Amino acid sequence: NREIHLASRPQGWPTAENFRLVTTEVPTPGPGQVVVRNRFMSVDPYMRGRMNDVKSYVPPFALDAPLDGGAIGEVVAGEAGGVKPGDTVLHGLGWREYALVDAKGARKIDPDLAPVTAHLGVLGMTGLTAYAGLLDVAAMKPGETVFVSGAAGAVGSMVGQIAKLRGAGRVIGSAGSAAKVERLTALGFDAAFDYHDGPVSKQLRAAAPDGVDVYFDNVGGDHLEAAIGAMNVHGRAAICGMIAQYNATEPPAAPRNLALVIGKRLTLRGFLVSDHGHLREQFVQEVAGWLREGRLSYDETIVDGIEQAPEAFLGLLRGENLGKMLVRL
Numbered sequence: 001n002r003e004i005h006l007a008s009r010p011q012g013w014p015t016a017e018n019f020r021l022v023t024t025e026v027p028t029p030g031p032g033q034v035v036v037r038n039r040f041m042s043v044d045p046y047m048r049g050r051m052n053d054v055k056s057y058v059p060p061f062a063l064d065a066p067l068d069g070g071a072i073g074e075v076v077a078g079e080a081g082g083v084k085p086g087d088t089v090l091h092g093l094g095w096r097e098y099a100l101v102d103a104k105g106a107r108k109i110d111p112d113l114a115p116v117t118a119h120l121g122v123l124g125m126t127g128l129t130a131y132a133g134l135l136d137v138a139a140m141k142p143g144e145t146v147f148v149s150g151a152a153g154a155v156g157s158m159v160g161q162i163a164k165l166r167g168a169g170r171v172i173g174s175a176g177s178a179a180k181v182e183r184l185t186a187l188g189f190d191a192a193f194d195y196h197d198g199p200v201s202k203q204l205r206a207a208a209p210d211g212v213d214v215y216f217d218n219v220g221g222d223h224l225e226a227a228i229g230a231m232n233v234h235g236r237a238a239i240c241g242m243i244a245q246y247n248a249t250e251p252p253a254a255p256r257n258l259a260l261v262i263g264k265r266l267t268l269r270g271f272l273v274s275d276h277g278h279l280r281e282q283f284v285q286e287v288a289g290w291l292r293e294g295r296l297s298y299d300e301t302i303v304d305g306i307e308q309a310p311e312a313f314l315g316l317l318r319g320e321n322l323g324k325m326l327v328r329l
């Protein structure tokens, strides 16, 4: 069994030296436990925060111990809680080839329903984040103009498409390359721009001449500032992530125009997907339906091999992914 440990805490941008590939014995299951041969694991931006030794909504990763996170694999040993060898399960112990999982923490999935990777993305945590943030937190209404940053990523690409499918009037996305912008247009975004091509505020104004009603923030910084500037009276922002500052060593310079929230009577609301589990069933039904009907598409960027997991994580932070970033183990 090979697994990735956190060797040291990154200062600013993580480097390969912060991670260590460690070989251990394949575990044996105790009562209530199963052993899972992981096939796919998720790398996610929130993991960067867990590499810091600070108190947050999830505890920090421990040094010299395996990292963890969403993963899917087959049960190879143990039988408990209705889970048995041969079953495909979703659980929280990625970053290792073999995981010793409490059966309570494993959810059985039907591998015939959808490609298993969908449960880590479009039908999983990132999909629910998009769905809950847009429809519950920001309460998007038909006809509204929606702006989403990080739009070509796992969450962002779902936000834009769900917005259109739920009747948004105009959907605008920003992303980090011309190829991503082209993909957003193909996914049905009404407008998209590369944030490297000029100030976000200027590009957003051009893309949203009538202003923005809902902003889904994955990036923070100048994107949030631009959105506040472009938002209409009573606009709502779902504050989902601020990836522009996850590796920052200095406090962010933007947004500098926060006072506009008063006159425009804006709502800026942070949220965690974990508080929206009650929407899961409705979300899966609706999104699985759109997938079946061919009305919604999703991208995945798959990196091979546990030894490549740190590089995949770094690639995610650098924007090398289109859609959901996954590691095949």
Ligand code: NDP
Pocket (backbone or CB within 6 Å): 044, 045, 046, 125, 126, 129, 150, 151, 152, 153, 154, 155, 156, 174, 175, 176, 177, 180, 218, 219, 239, 240, 241, 242, 243, 244, 245, 271, 272, 273, 274, 316, 317, 318, 319, 320, 321, 322, 323, 324, 325
């Ligand atoms: P993505 O698939 O969107 O991958 C991250 C993307 O961020 C990269 O592809 C890159 O794309 C973009 N990015 C990186 N640095 C910058 C930067 N400085 N400025 C602008 N864009 C940047 O990841 P996810 O979909 O998994 O997550 C998206 C956001 O949602 C993150 O902020 C994450 O923390 C947050 N999140 C929050 C949750 C919650 O419960 N609140 C749950 C899940 C995710 P590009 O090429 O466009 O730069």
